Amino acid sequence: MSFSRILILAICFLFSVSTVYAAELVKIENAWSPEAPPVAKVMAGYMKISNLSNKDIKIKSANSNFFTKVEIHRTELKDGMFTMIKQDNLIIKAKSHIELKQGGLHMMLMGKLKPMREGSIIPVKLTFNNNETVEVNLKVKSDNRPQMKCGSGKCGSM
Ligand SMILES: [Cu+2]
Numbered sequence: 001m002s003f004s005r006i007l008i009l010a011i012c013f014l015f016s017v018s019t020v021y022a023a024e025l026v027k028i029e030n031a032w033s034p035e036a037p038p039v040a041k042v043m044a045g046y047m048k049i050s051n052l053s054n055k056d057i058k059i060k061s062a063n064s065n066f067f068t069k070v071e072i073h074r075t076e077l078k079d080g081m082f083t084m085i086k087q088d089n090l091i092i093k094a095k096s097h098i099e100l101k102q103g104g105l106h107m108m109l110m111g112k113l114k115p116m117r118e119g120s121i122i123p124v125k126l127t128f129n130n131n132e133t134v135e136v137n138l139k140v141k142s143d144n145r146p147q148m149k150c151g152s153g154k155c156g157s158m
Contacts, residue, residue, distance in 0.1 A: 025053035026128065031136045033109065034143035035118045043067075043116070045107030045124065045138050050097035058089040058129040066122050068111030075103060084108070089129070107138075118142045 031047035051057050062070040073084040087105070092098050100106050109122065116122065122138040 025051065026057070026126075026132065026134050027052055028126075028134060028136050031124075031138045033116075033122055033138045033140050035140050036116075038115060038117075041110065041112050043109040043112065043122075043140075044102075045070075045109055045122070046100045046102065047107070047136065047138070048097055048099050049092060049126075051092040051094060054094045056091055056093050057132075058091050059087075059126055060089065060129050061127045062107065062124055063127075064109060064122060064124045066113050066116070067109040068113065070124060071108045071110070072100070072105065073108045074105050116140050 027050040029048045029050070031045070033043050033045045036043045049059075059072060062072065064070050072087040072090050074087055075082055075084050090098070090105075098105060107124070109124075118140055120140040122140065124136045124138060126134045126136060128134070
Protein backbone atom coordinates (compact mmCIF):
# COMPACT_ATOMS: atom_id res chain seq x y z
CA MET A 1 0.00 0.00 0.00
CA SER A 2 1.43 3.36 -1.00
CA PHE A 3 2.03 6.08 1.53
CA SER A 4 -0.52 8.40 -0.10
CA ARG A 5 -3.19 5.72 0.15
CA ILE A 6 -2.47 5.28 3.84
CA LEU A 7 -2.70 9.04 4.26
CA ILE A 8 -6.10 9.14 2.54
CA LEU A 9 -7.35 6.31 4.72
CA ALA A 10 -6.13 8.15 7.80
CA ILE A 11 -7.95 11.31 6.76
CA CYS A 12 -11.16 9.35 6.07
CA PHE A 13 -10.85 7.78 9.49
CA LEU A 14 -10.53 11.21 11.12
CA PHE A 15 -13.65 12.43 9.35
CA SER A 16 -15.69 9.41 10.31
CA VAL A 17 -14.62 9.88 13.92
CA SER A 18 -15.59 13.55 13.95
CA THR A 19 -19.25 12.73 13.24
CA VAL A 20 -19.35 10.73 16.45
CA TYR A 21 -19.35 13.21 19.30
CA ALA A 22 -17.21 13.25 22.41
CA ALA A 23 -18.78 10.15 23.81
CA GLU A 24 -18.11 7.46 21.24
CA LEU A 25 -21.14 5.50 22.27
CA VAL A 26 -23.67 8.20 21.51
CA LYS A 27 -24.17 9.70 18.08
CA ILE A 28 -26.26 12.78 17.44
CA GLU A 29 -27.45 13.79 13.98
CA ASN A 30 -29.62 16.49 12.44
CA ALA A 31 -29.76 18.69 15.53
CA TRP A 32 -31.82 21.77 14.76
CA SER A 33 -34.32 24.20 16.18
CA PRO A 34 -37.16 25.92 14.33
CA GLU A 35 -36.72 29.67 14.26
CA ALA A 36 -39.12 31.32 16.71
CA PRO A 37 -40.41 34.91 16.86
CA PRO A 38 -37.97 37.21 18.71
CA VAL A 39 -40.40 37.58 21.64
CA ALA A 40 -40.68 33.82 22.13
CA LYS A 41 -39.03 32.66 25.35
CA VAL A 42 -39.39 29.00 24.42
CA MET A 43 -37.91 27.11 21.51
CA ALA A 44 -37.98 23.46 20.48
CA GLY A 45 -35.05 21.22 19.62
CA TYR A 46 -35.02 18.24 17.31
CA MET A 47 -32.39 15.59 16.62
CA LYS A 48 -31.71 11.90 16.23
CA ILE A 49 -29.83 10.32 19.12
CA SER A 50 -28.28 6.90 18.54
CA ASN A 51 -26.98 4.61 21.23
CA LEU A 52 -24.15 2.68 19.62
CA SER A 53 -23.32 0.73 22.75
CA ASN A 54 -24.75 -2.60 23.79
CA LYS A 55 -26.22 -1.23 27.00
CA ASP A 56 -29.37 0.83 27.46
CA ILE A 57 -28.63 4.44 28.37
CA LYS A 58 -30.77 7.18 29.87
CA ILE A 59 -30.73 10.92 29.34
CA LYS A 60 -30.27 12.27 32.82
CA SER A 61 -30.28 15.98 32.05
CA ALA A 62 -29.85 18.60 29.39
CA ASN A 63 -28.70 22.18 29.68
CA SER A 64 -27.62 25.15 27.63
CA ASN A 65 -25.92 28.44 28.45
CA PHE A 66 -28.46 30.16 26.20
CA PHE A 67 -31.57 29.00 28.12
CA THR A 68 -32.45 28.83 31.79
CA LYS A 69 -33.90 25.32 31.48
CA VAL A 70 -33.83 22.45 28.98
CA GLU A 71 -36.19 19.48 29.21
CA ILE A 72 -37.22 16.54 27.06
CA HIS A 73 -40.98 16.36 26.49
CA ARG A 74 -43.40 14.02 24.81
CA THR A 75 -46.47 15.48 23.15
CA GLU A 76 -49.57 13.42 23.82
CA LEU A 77 -53.19 13.83 22.84
CA LYS A 78 -55.34 13.77 25.97
CA ASP A 79 -59.06 14.52 25.98
CA GLY A 80 -58.72 16.24 22.62
CA MET A 81 -55.90 18.48 23.86
CA PHE A 82 -52.22 18.23 23.11
CA THR A 83 -50.25 18.21 26.31
CA MET A 84 -46.56 17.86 26.87
CA ILE A 85 -45.24 15.44 29.41
CA LYS A 86 -41.76 15.88 30.80
CA GLN A 87 -39.57 12.82 30.25
CA ASP A 88 -37.18 12.12 33.08
CA ASN A 89 -34.56 9.45 32.49
CA LEU A 90 -35.57 8.86 28.90
CA ILE A 91 -34.19 5.47 27.85
CA ILE A 92 -32.39 4.83 24.59
CA LYS A 93 -32.16 1.09 24.14
CA ALA A 94 -28.88 -0.62 23.26
CA LYS A 95 -28.02 -0.39 19.54
CA SER A 96 -31.09 1.73 19.00
CA HIS A 97 -32.05 5.36 18.50
CA ILE A 98 -34.73 7.88 19.35
CA GLU A 99 -35.89 10.80 17.29
CA LEU A 100 -36.82 14.13 18.77
CA LYS A 101 -39.16 15.60 16.19
CA GLN A 102 -42.30 17.58 15.68
CA GLY A 103 -45.40 15.98 17.15
CA GLY A 104 -43.61 13.56 19.43
CA LEU A 105 -40.57 13.57 21.61
CA HIS A 106 -38.85 16.93 21.53
CA MET A 107 -36.37 19.04 23.38
CA MET A 108 -37.86 22.08 25.07
CA LEU A 109 -35.57 25.06 25.45
CA MET A 110 -37.07 27.41 28.03
CA GLY A 111 -36.17 30.88 29.21
CA LYS A 112 -34.26 32.20 26.22
CA LEU A 113 -31.36 34.36 27.38
CA LYS A 114 -30.20 35.83 24.09
CA PRO A 115 -31.67 36.60 20.69
CA MET A 116 -31.59 33.80 18.17
CA ARG A 117 -32.44 33.77 14.51
CA GLU A 118 -31.91 31.64 11.45
CA GLY A 119 -28.32 30.45 11.32
CA SER A 120 -27.71 30.84 15.05
CA ILE A 121 -26.19 27.91 16.90
CA ILE A 122 -27.58 26.73 20.22
CA PRO A 123 -25.11 24.68 22.24
CA VAL A 124 -26.73 22.02 24.41
CA LYS A 125 -25.06 19.58 26.74
CA LEU A 126 -26.69 16.19 27.28
CA THR A 127 -25.73 14.14 30.32
CA PHE A 128 -26.35 10.42 30.33
CA ASN A 129 -26.77 8.07 33.27
CA ASN A 130 -23.23 6.74 32.88
CA ASN A 131 -22.15 10.39 33.42
CA GLU A 132 -21.05 10.73 29.83
CA THR A 133 -21.79 14.15 28.42
CA VAL A 134 -22.31 15.02 24.80
CA GLU A 135 -22.20 18.53 23.42
CA VAL A 136 -24.64 19.20 20.62
CA ASN A 137 -24.97 22.27 18.44
CA LEU A 138 -28.51 22.92 17.30
CA LYS A 139 -28.77 24.97 14.16
CA VAL A 140 -31.64 27.43 14.07
CA LYS A 141 -33.55 27.05 10.79
CA SER A 142 -36.66 28.74 9.52
CA ASP A 143 -39.60 26.39 9.35
CA ASN A 144 -42.96 27.30 7.94
CA ARG A 145 -44.82 24.39 9.39
CA PRO A 146 -47.22 25.34 12.21
CA GLN A 147 -45.26 26.42 15.24
CA MET A 148 -45.99 25.62 18.84
CA LYS A 149 -48.34 27.91 20.62
CA CYS A 150 -47.42 27.72 24.24
CA GLY A 151 -49.46 29.59 26.80
CA SER A 152 -50.06 28.65 30.39
CA GLY A 153 -48.53 25.21 30.25
CA LYS A 154 -50.73 24.04 27.37
CA CYS A 155 -49.21 23.90 23.95
CA GLY A 156 -50.54 23.51 20.46
CA SER A 157 -49.03 21.39 17.73
CA MET A 158 -45.35 20.67 18.20
CU1 LIG B 1 -42.46 20.70 25.14
